[in-house]
Amino acid sequence: MSDILLEPPPSPFVDAKQHSEANHLGMWVFLATEILFFGGLFSAYTVYRWSTPEAFAQGSGHLEYWIGTVNTAVLLTSSLFVALADLAVKRDDRRWVTLHLAAAWLLGALFLALKAYEYNQKYLDHLVPGPNFDPHGGAPQVQLFMFLYFAMTGLHAVHMLFGLGALLWLLWLNHRGRVSSHRADAVAVVGLYWHFVDCVWIFLYPLLYLVAR
């Protein structure tokens, strides 16, 4: 018997439309789980911000405001390009699909590069939670803020990495001619995921960077 996994499975679907609807529903359900996943961290953030507001203000003050702001713009623009790619798919315009997806990917990578720079700065400033942490004259709970900062943006960055992988996969699919207005859902469904990751950032930005402002 030939390799079952590599062959396309006998489709449980009646037609492409049903398959597409199932993919969309699946992605929405998955995004619901992601809301709950991040929700746990948002809950922890809420509890500690309510009980130690000054420590959070101090911690937020240690973050580089400009990096957060630039990153927000970068990610929003990246989402714009993914939306444009989806429109290009519906026009069957393979060339513009490639260009838009590539732009989205590059901006996403730029986001992560800026994040890496930011994390490195924090490491040099002894703001990474753990034995080398230095609260810079603030309350000990500044370490809690920094922990939540790393946990929330770190989890977000992991999701960005998966998203970048998915965008590469879309570029490859498009290169092979397997993206078309008849099977548009790959770009649309990955797009949903990418927009979601962007939305999470839109919540993280004010909660982490704008506490003291």
Added chain:
Amino acid sequence: MSLLVTPPEIETPMPSYLESGHTVRSWLLTLDHKRIGLLYMAAITFFFTIAAIAAALMRIELLTPQGDLVTSDMYNRLFTVHGVLMVWFFLIPSIPSALGNFVIPMMIGARDVAFPRLNLFSWYLFMAGGLLALYSILGGGVDTGWTFYTPYSSTYSNSHVMAMAVGVFIAGFSSIATGLNFIVTIHKLRAPGMTWSRLPLFLWSLYATSLILVLATPVLAITLVLITLERVFGVGIFDPKLGGDPLLFQHLFWFYSHPAVYIMILPGMGVVSETMAVFSRKPVFGYRVVAASSLAIAILGFLVWGHHMFVSGQSVYAGVVFSLLSFLVAVPSAIKVFSWTATLYRGQISFETPLIYSLGFIGLFTIGGLTGLFLAALPVDVHVHDTYFVVAHFHYIMVGGMVLAYMGGVHYWWPKISGRLYHEWTARIAAIITFIGFNLTFFPQFVLGYLGMPRRYHMYPEQFQTLNVLSTAGASILGVGYALPLFYLGWSFFYGRKAGPNPWGATGLEWQTASPAPEHNFETTPVVTTGPYAYPEGNDMP
């Protein structure tokens, strides 16, 4: 008196799913939901066995008040292993991932689930998580209890917490993938004519279960991540010495773990609904209300987590609110019990093994559920929280309820799974042995709890010994009841009488196809024209 119909020879060009490939590879790389269901069944049986051995050692230790069989440290690791494996590696995947995977597509008239590759991946996630859990156990285990309360688990415990937490974390993604797959499958792949109001109640139960699987499990995942990070970096997220709050852990943990217990009962209720209908040859009484109750249980189940924390130091008024909601969440379950009883009225009842298990479920789940009311009553809970009363309560529901329903489901769908019939009298006797052994094990524990014996106690005061001895005696009988099916079901797989497509004479699309199930389930897509339990008028035999 039995329902067996002499099977006509069915000419089917499709091989059964058991014959479509005999290599190990054809099983390990299968995309067939039926084979994946069996892979899960084998895996959970393995983990159940380890957890049961842990329980046996605990019960033997508890024959005497002193701690003379194992050390306290070892005892603490035994009850932790028992809880972790039973909850996450047996009960939660049992009916959904093992039976559900097998049955759901056939029940709705589809060829497979919506995402077959995701389905196989979910099994590998489960195995990866299980392997990490095994690694943790072999390395010495964990001694925090399955509830991992902080700061003991995050700062003080010297055991392999991280490996176990990461193992459960990975297995959690298996749950999420399964739930997601089921939701999309039930929404999108129903056969023509199968409207929502014609959906068998097993599917309503699994749909409600899947909602909980996808929405609650992520919260557990993030909580386990936080414990792990706390152990690695020591930042104080749950450590009061650094400004953290141990109660934050409890809120996050129980926000998942209370809905989780509904994951561990709703599927069982679904099996009971099916078997009550088939073996009374009647529709389940009050179909719409029973379906709505499944959804009500799922939704209300998210609102009651604080009843695990009445004495933790949460506010008095929060306690009262959670108490009210906990009393209310019992109502839909009670409705189901009444509806099942009413299903028997004017039926044509035959006493096959699946019905015996379901009747056992109704009795034991009712007792377990009623004792939940005791726990919802604040002053009583203050007294019995963290005692054997709670242990008895949840075992009545999880074992007396869910495990019996799982066994009932396995027996009910056994002809479809194996193409064989098991030996009916042996199976009935095993069911009765299980029922008797179960009650003798756990009823004394209600008494022990109200008398004041705390749980997770390696040694106990002498006045509690008699009841403990009774409980251990019951456990030895229960063990026999568990072991017997392994033998006679295994035997029947190879030597049992061949079953026809529909040995029970049941309605339901899975019974309109050959036994064992054909590889792609149906020759042609069935079309549904009636409700789910359309037994002939007057309930005559076919």
Added chain:
Amino acid sequence: MNFTRLPFAFFLPERASTIAPRVDGIFLGLLVASAVLVALLIALNLTFLIRYRRGSPAKRGPIKISTWKLETGWISATTFGFLGFFYWSSRVYLDEERPPAGAYEINVTGRQWMWDVRHPNGRREFDTLHVPRGRDVRLLLSSEDVIHSFYLPSFRIKQDVVPGRMLSLWFNASKEGTYPLFCAEYCGTKHSQMTGQVVVLSPEAYATWLGAGTAPEGVLVHGRQLFIKYNCAGCHDQPSQIHAPPLQNLYGAMVPLADKSFVRADEVYLHDSILLPNKQVVAGYAPIMPSYQGVISEGDLLEIIRYLKALAQQPASTSTSSLP
């Protein structure tokens, strides 16, 4: 409803507190209701199983009565029955939850794996709690390390003991005798050995017992010793160079904070101010108080809090530095 004459049964532990009969009342009420319901269900199920077994001559066919009425009936009955028990149990809980004013306070610290009990005059005991019969007793509970739980089954009371929090429990022991004390929250290796007893004595016997301990000092003397030992006096005594808020009338007062809000100085405020002094800074003072986290044990911390409470009850003319 007076439950003091409730029947006893083999499955009930002794009743040694004033709340125990009320708890047992609810338990027995639920038990009777459950037994009735279970009996009803068994009877119905058995009747149907026998009467409607396959091939029996009993009448089959569609039901004539309205099923909607039946369903509405049992849904309403169940809901109202359950809500009735909710009302009863919450009533008892809310009535009994708040400790009466003027309760006699004993400090209890839990640590792996023992109970450290300190009476108001400084007398200290381990794994045993002596109390007088018939008096409202309030326990102030804290933990040195992990979560424990203080459980007295004969009194029907339990309270988790959580590190970083000050929690309390109250009771009125109604019967003299010795009763078990258990730790009821899993806390590590010797969790099942973290047990002890509570000894209820007559008020006279308790007073004798209390006075017989080593060097029974008053709260003020004993507390002042700790106040000096931990160098609180260095900043908080009146003629001090360092600018620190005076403490003699602090307990129970409204404290103005630096962020312009107010907080009442109760036990929790005092507990947190010593361990996490920068959490709530008093208005007009710099945040220079060092944290005593890891420096002071929970037991001594409770004693200092008791001292500050006693100080606030002194006549106003007394200042801190004039105490012996």
